[in-house]
Amino acid sequence: MSIAYGRLAALGRAELTLLARNKNNLFIALLMPVAMISVLRSSLSGIGPGDLPMGAGAATMIGGTGMVLILVVYMALVSAFTARREELVLKRLRTGEATDLEILAGGSLPAVVLALLQVLLLTAGGAIVLGLGAPEQPLLLVAGLVVAVVLLVPAAALTTAITRNVESAGITTLPFFLLSAIGSGMMLPTDVLPDRVADVCELLPLSGAMQLIRAGWTGGTGAGELLGAALTALAWIVITVFAVRRWFRWEPRR
Amino acid sequence: MTDNDPCVIEAEGLRRGYSGGFEAVRGISFTVARGEIFALLGTNGAGKTSTVEVLEGLARPSSGRVRVLGHDPYAERALVRPRTGVMLQEGGFPADLTVGETLRMWAGCTTGARPAAEVLEQVGLTARAAIRVKQLSGGERRRLDLALALLGSPEVLFLDEPTTGMDAEGRRDTWRLVRSLRDAGTTVLLTTHYLEEAEELADRLAILHGGEIVAAGTPAEVTAAQPARIRFRLPEGVSPAALPLGLRAAADGPAVEIRTNRLQESLTELLRWAEESAVRLDGLDARSASLEEAFLEIAARTPEGVR
Numbered sequence: 001m002s003i004a005y006g007r008l009a010a011l012g013r014a015e016l017t018l019l020a021r022n023k024n025n026l027f028i029a030l031l032m033p034v035a036m037i038s039v040l041r042s043s044l045s046g047i048g049p050g051d052l053p054m055g056a057g058a059a060t061m062i063g064g065t066g067m068v069l070i071l072v073v074y075m076a077l078v079s080a081f082t083a084r085r086e087e088l089v090l091k092r093l094r095t096g097e098a099t100d101l102e103i104l105a106g107g108s109l110p111a112v113v114l115a116l117l118q119v120l121l122l123t124a125g126g127a128i129v130l131g132l133g134a135p136e137q138p139l140l141l142v143a144g145l146v147v148a149v150v151l152l153v154p155a156a157a158l159t160t161a162i163t164r165n166v167e168s169a170g171i172t173t174l175p176f177f178l179l180s181a182i183g184s185g186m187m188l189p190t191d192v193l194p195d196r197v198a199d200v201c202e203l204l205p206l207s208g209a210m211q212l213i214r215a216g217w218t219g220g221t222g223a224g225e226l227l228g229a230a231l232t233a234l235a236w237i238v239i240t241v242f243a244v245r246r247w248f249r250w251e252p253r254r
Numbered sequence: 255m256t257d258n259d260p261c262v263i264e265a266e267g268l269r270r271g272y273s274g275g276f277e278a279v280r281g282i283s284f285t286v287a288r289g290e291i292f293a294l295l296g297t298n299g300a301g302k303t304s305t306v307e308v309l310e311g312l313a314r315p316s317s318g319r320v321r322v323l324g325h326d327p328y329a330e331r332a333l334v335r336p337r338t339g340v341m342l343q344e345g346g347f348p349a350d351l352t353v354g355e356t357l358r359m360w361a362g363c364t365t366g367a368r369p370a371a372e373v374l375e376q377v378g379l380t381a382r383a384a385i386r387v388k389q390l391s392g393g394e395r396r397r398l399d400l401a402l403a404l405l406g407s408p409e410v411l412f413l414d415e416p417t418t419g420m421d422a423e424g425r426r427d428t429w430r431l432v433r434s435l436r437d438a439g440t441t442v443l444l445t446t447h448y449l450e451e452a453e454e455l456a457d458r459l460a461i462l463h464g465g466e467i468v469a470a471g472t473p474a475e476v477t478a479a480q481p482a483r484i485r486f487r488l489p490e491g492v493s494p495a496a497l498p499l500g501l502r503a504a505a506d507g508p509a510v511e512i513r514t515n516r517l518q519e520s521l522t523e524l525l526r527w528a529e530e531s532a533v534r535l536d537g538l539d540a541r542s543a544s545l546e547e548a549f550l551e552i553a554a555r556t557p558e559g560v561r
Contacts, residue, residue, distance in 0.1 A: 010362020014351060021350045088346030092402075095310055095340035098363045099332075 003105070007098045011106025016078065019110050025079060029072045029114055036071065037122070039062040040187065051192055054218050056128040059189055062214050064122050066186035067207070069148045070177055072115035077108050077156035079169040085167055091251040092196040100250075108153045119145060140226070141216025147233045148209035154240040155205065161247040183215065205240070208233030260287045262410055262441040263309060267313055268317035270304045278304035280465035281318065286458075291432065291442040293452040296462035297553050302445035303343050305462070306414050309443065310340050322350050322410060336365045339408030343445075345399035349388035353379060353398055356387060357405070364406040376403045390420030399426065404435075411435065413444040417451060429454055451548045461552055468552050471473060473545055480543035480551060482517035484524060486535035498527050517542060 019025055022130065040063045044056040052059055084090050093103045126132045135141045153178065163172040181187045184206040190198045201207060211229035215221035263286035270279040276440055279301045285290040294302045307313045308320055311327030311334060320327060327334045347356050354370060361367035374380045377397040382390065390398065396419055403411060413432070417425040436442055446452055452459050453473050460470040469476045487508045488494060494505035501520055503512045514520040521540050528535050543551075 010359050013362070014348065014355060014359035016347050017355060018350050071524055084348065085346060088342070089348055090346070091312070092342055092346030093363070094312060095335075095342065095405075096363050097332075097335045098358065099364060158349045 002202065003099075003102055004097075007102050008106040008109060011093075011098065011103065011208050012109030016110035018062040019076075019080070019114075024194060025076055028079075028110065029076045031235065031244065032071050033061070033064070033068045033118055036067040040064060043187075047188075047192075052189065053191070054189070057132045058217050060130070060209070061135075062189075062217050063186040064075065065119050065145075065213055066148075066180070066184065066210055068115050068118045068122065068143055069145070069152060069209075070186075070193045070206070072118060073108070073111050073152040073175045075157050075169070075177065076111050076161075077153060078159045078163060078173050079166050080107060080111065081157055081160045082163045082169055083166050085249065086252050088251060091183025094250055104157055110154070112149050112153070115149070116145065135217045137216050139216070140212055140221075143230075144209050144212030144214075144216055147212060147230070147237075148206065151205060151233060151237050151240060153207060154237070154244045157244045157248055158240055161249055164253075177206070179204060180208065180210075183207065184210045186210065189214075202228075203232060221227060261285050262288045262290075262323060263292070263443055264307065264321040265305070265318065266320070268305065268308060268311065268315050270301075270308055271316045277316075278465050279308075279315075280316045280461070282460075282465070283318075283413075284460050284470065286441055286443055286469065287439050289436060289439050290457045291444065291455050291461040294443070294445040295447070295449070295452045295456075295549065296445070297447060298340040298460040301464055301465040302447075304413055304465075306412055306443065307446055310338070310412050311335070324454045336406065337408060338410045338412065339399070339403035339406060340412045341399045341403040341414060341416055344370045345395050345402075347395070347398065350386060352384055352386050353369055353390070354383040356398065356482065357383075357401060360402045360405055363394045364444035366407065366498055367405045368407060370405075373405055376404065376431065393421055393424045396420055396428075397424070400431070409439075409441065411440055411442045413442060413512075415445055417446070417448065425451070432459045449549050453545045458548050461549060463552055469548065470557075472499050477543050477545050477548050480539070480548040481515050482520075482542045483547070484512040484514065484517070484521060484538075488539040489534055489536070492531075492533055496531070498523055 019029065037060065041060045044052070044059045044063070047056065049055065090103060094100070098106070123135065127134060159172055159176065163169050183201040183204045185201070190201050193201060202211070208229040208231070212226065212233070215226060266283045268279055269277065269284050271277040274300060282305065284292070294305060296302050308315045309322060309327060311322070311331045311359070314328050322334050323337055327335045351359070353374070357370040357373065361370060367420050371380070375381055377400050379394065379397050379401060387395070387398070398414060400416060416432070417428050420428065429451070432442055432444070444455065456473060457472070458472050459476065460467045461476065462468070469479065488510060490508070494503055494510055497503045497510070501524060503510050512520060512524070518541060
């Protein structure tokens with residue numbers, strides 16, 4: 001399916017205007033990441049270097065990147081998609097020329113751009129304020145970001161299927177948020193978990209992307225491990241996209 | 255079908271059921287010719303919107319076949335959408351965008367979109383361009399919805415209850431606009447539960463009831479198929495039984511109603527009898543069926559199988 005970039009831009013622009021006018025969503029997209037990263041920074045500082053070989057600074061960058069992605073892309077989009085569905089905007093758009101993919105991709109454009117900008121800011125901040133220097137392997141970091149976005153946008157769309165209205169988005173996004181924050185190595189590196197638990201956590205939806213991001217920051221990850229991370233992420237993307245096509249609702253339940 | 259084919263919309267044996275087992279549309283067939291205004295008339299729940307959504311390509315029929323401009327509107331949406339304009343029963347606009355921003359978004363998604371100012375002028379919303387959608391009145395939202403539908407100069411226009419929520423003036427403006435579009439060659443399929451609207455606008459119409467078409471044709475044809483009515487009161491002491499048998503009169507006390515498909519003949523017979531019997535008929539009233547009567551008559555029926 002080809003994508004008309006003019007339509008994406010038109011939809012993205014409208015969604016950006018709406019984001020700028022919605023205080024709740026702005027709060028989630030701009031202030032929550034800052035708050036979460038500060039909490040992360042202070043809790044990671046308490047872990048001794050023996051338990052955290054990469055250092056608290058790098059761990060903050062990695063966890064912070066994950067936080068930004070999940071808050072700004074996943075959580076903000078669940079409420080945006082739900083709001084558009086309940087306002088019948090999605091149904092109305094489907095009567096026009098835009099394809100289903102364009103409607104969802106265009107609508108997620110502002111959130112994705114905003115998240116990537118924040119990651120850029122975070123990375124620059126880490127280099128300047130924490131004196132961390134640049135990521136070891138920037139290309140792996142970029143790959144991790146791309147994979148995370150390609151997974152989180154359909155994951156957000158899928159979550160709207162169980163989200164009745166914008167108010168309930170706070171609850172329906174919680175399981176995926178907690179699972180990813182704890183299990184995919186955001187709040188604490190998976191190294192500190194028992195081996196068995198860590199192995200299972202590696203298979204969680206966001207774990208593949210987080211592993212790539214971590215490898216981007218610290219370097220020195222083996223090819224086999226990277227391939228495993230990429231395949232895990234790919235599998236989850238395929239499953240999620242399939243589920244969206246099957247269960248996504250374009251209009252409110254009557 | 256070629257582009258010159260006079261038939262722009264075709265529905266054949268269209269059925270649409272919902273997951274709960276409810277069948278909203280129960281096998282209907284009709285065609286709409288190029289440059290024609292066709293109205294689907296019916297009460298709430300008659301199946302109008304369920305039908306139109308299939309024609310708009312938002313849903314697949316559970317069985318039957320629909321074609322718009324010769325294509326399947328669901329499977330071949332990329333071919334059909336650039337040539338159709340749609341106004342849903344309830345407009346879906348983000349509440350926090352202004353009228354102008356909404357049009358700009360829609361224009362960005364529409365091939366060959368006309369200038370927003372031109373379309374706003376056409377629907378009479380020019381003065382409201384900078385207003386947020388949530389501050390518009392119900393009638394103004396319908397106008398905005400119509401503006402979006404007209405943005406791409408569509409060949410086929412689907413209007414689902416286009417004037418609901420409008421005041422009388424807005425309704426007349428819309429009728430005038432729809433007529434001028436038809437005169438310029440646009441094919442219009444509209445649904446309405448306003449009889450007046452169907453009577454004013456439609457070249458042809460179908461009355462939907464319980465998911466089935468129960469009457470179809472030009473407004474005059476549909477009306478003509480309904481019986482005319484004669485009403486009067488008999489004076490005291492004259493029994494309805496004294497009326498000529500051929501009139502098939504129904505009496506409620508002294509009030510009598512006669513329903514007839516031959517108004518002139520029945521009226522002549524009645525008046526001759528009254529003259530000969532020296533009976534005075536009070537409140538005598540004879541009228542052909544209106545579309546309203548035809549509609550109410552049909553709506554009062556319980557369709558088979560629907561409870």
